[in-house]
Amino acid sequence: MKHLLVIEDNKSIASVIEHLGTSAGYEVTVAYSFAEVKNILAKKQDFFIATVDYSLPDAYEGEVIPYVLDHTIPSVIMTGRMDNKIRHKLLKLPIIDYITKENSQAYRYLLKVLHGQLTNHKTKVLVVDDSLSSRQHICRLLKRRNFTVYDEPDGTKALQVLEKNPSIKVLITDQEMPGMSGVELVQTIRKTHPDRDLIIIGCSGVNDHFQSARFIKSGANDFLKKPFCMEEFYCRIVKSIEELQYIEKIKATADSDYLTPLANxxxxxxxxxxxxxxxxxxxxxxxxxxxxxxxxxxxxxxxxxxxxxxxxxxxxxxxxxxxxxxxxxxxxxxxxxxxxxxxxxxxxxxxxxxxxxxxxxxxxxxxxxxxxxxxxxxxxxxxxxxxxxxxxxxxxxxxxxxxxxxxxxxxxxxxxxxxxxxxxxxxx
Missing domain, CATH: 3.30.70.270 (Reverse transcriptase/Diguanylate cyclase domain)
Structure with missing residues (x-):
């Protein structure tokens, strides 16, 4: 069982998050202050994930966040305070995500994130980009969410990886690449991989308003304009995967006998x-x-x-x-x-x-x-x-x-x- 560290000074909210963590399959430890966090991490550090309240009584400006990250614990930041300064500060940190404690929808989203950290390894993602720095950045973001990641510098090698790994579910491709452009790669892939089996997300740093339409008309599911922020990237990736899983669930239901576990x-x-x-x-x-x-x-x-x-x-x-x-x-x-x-x-x-x-x-x-x-x-x-x-x-x-x-x-x-x-x- 994976361990979840819940850091929250509001006991009612801490109880809700503890319940969400337990329902997702975690063993939960709760800390109500920065001092308690220090005592817990001095004895136990094998936490799979943490939810971290931005403002604690003894760490009002988020001082607990870098402390938890320094212990290499992937973290979701929960905050009741949000402005541009705090948002930019959080987006610069290597966190899983941040969630504002505005309403019940925030906790539904948190449950998705907690569940995803346990199951995302089953989803294989292929990143195609000739820029090493850009490719590594996207891979880091994906690995932070525990996806299984492959990466290649061009379209030809990407096609080879797809052939060897038909269980890949998501492909993220840049447009400007030598030999085969991203749009050409999408057109080639769609001949054998329909959108119900493989999500394709195009991306480009070129300031061209027609780029997104070219990708989508060629068969891509979505498009990201570089540079993109972590928040937008995760929202688009997760939404696309949820849609694919929904299609797979419908297909499984349509292919199964309504009474027995066998095919119809x-x-x-x-x-x-x-x-x-x-x-x-x-x-x-x-x-x-x-x-x-x-x-x-x-x-x-x-x-x-x-x-x-x-x-x-x-x-x-x-x-x-x-x-x-x-x-x-x-x-x-x-x-x-x-x-x-x-x-x-x-x-x-x-x-x-x-x-x-x-x-x-x-x-x-x-x-x-x-x-x-x-x-x-x-x-x-x-x-x-x-x-x-x-x-x-x-x-x-x-x-x-x-x-x-x-x-x-x-x-x-x-x-x-x-x-x-x-x-x-x-x-x-």
Missing amino acids: RRAFIEKMDNDFPDIIQNELAYIFAVLHINNFKEINDNYGQGGGDLVLVELANLLSKHFTSQPLARLGGGKFACLASGLEVEEIAACLTEFQDIVSQHNLSFKEKKITFTISLGGTVVAQQTSAKQWVEQADQALQQAHNKAGAQMVINGLAELSKKKEQLSLA
Whole structure:
């Protein structure tokens, strides 16, 4: 657990900040005066972050701030006093941010900052600028907020870094660079990286009113005019990342089954279509299987929707445990899908049979009752199909054949033919 030092002479405000820190996941220590800060830091210095009140009874002009910074503790300054003199003084300091204690919105913003310091390392940022001093300055600002930072001096090298690190989420590029300008870099990147996947922020020191429009029309999300202040820089970066995270959350919701932790039908088929060329050329063997809960309507009738939903969630969990790292989905109703892989199709078929047995032996409690259920399974050996849609159609046909046999049955199209072909080859 990371440690937060709260320095605040107002006990009510200190209590609010302590609560925010605890809710964000910090272990909190509170100091109400400069003297208490000195006593605390004499014994303990491993604070991950501090919130520092600008004016304390024994340090009215912010004397506590450089003292805390000298102990290499990243700090957020909280102040009820603000004028141009204080603002310029704070912006010159290597602080995370400053927040004026005006209203409740200030504490919502503080919570974002505290949470961000814990999670920003997951966000990778690439800085592209041929000026070493400018590049280092931007990198310092980003590292102060705990972002994972890459930097390159030109567009060509930036493209190479992006190719090697597809998880980079933010790119900040200068316009005036040798070989490839910032606008040209943006245009090249947008051919393969849509704005829902990568934030691009352009910047330039040239006094040209059209520069921002050129960047944004070329695909950039935002623009910064050099020199920019720390405050503006953080506001634009954080806002852009929040928008990207919001888009990612919407996409995840749209791609997920509303009840189980699995993908829904649309997202699953879309992924299978995208991965189709690699799957066909892969040396592994694959069986695309569709599984269906037998007598699912009767389960709903006997136990209600709550019992039916519990069975669906339980089957999804069993699938995830048995077919780890395999693509899974709920296709709708009591029907699920799995693209199972292995070295040999016979091995995969045995694994599917084993899973049928696991399900049939499993039971779950619901309102002091025991629910048991079985599954039928239809599958197709992945070989010469031309699309993922064909997999589903062939597996559905096999599932219907399994249902026609009654009970917990399994039919896999192409398995017998493939086994016969292997036997003939071994005899030859």
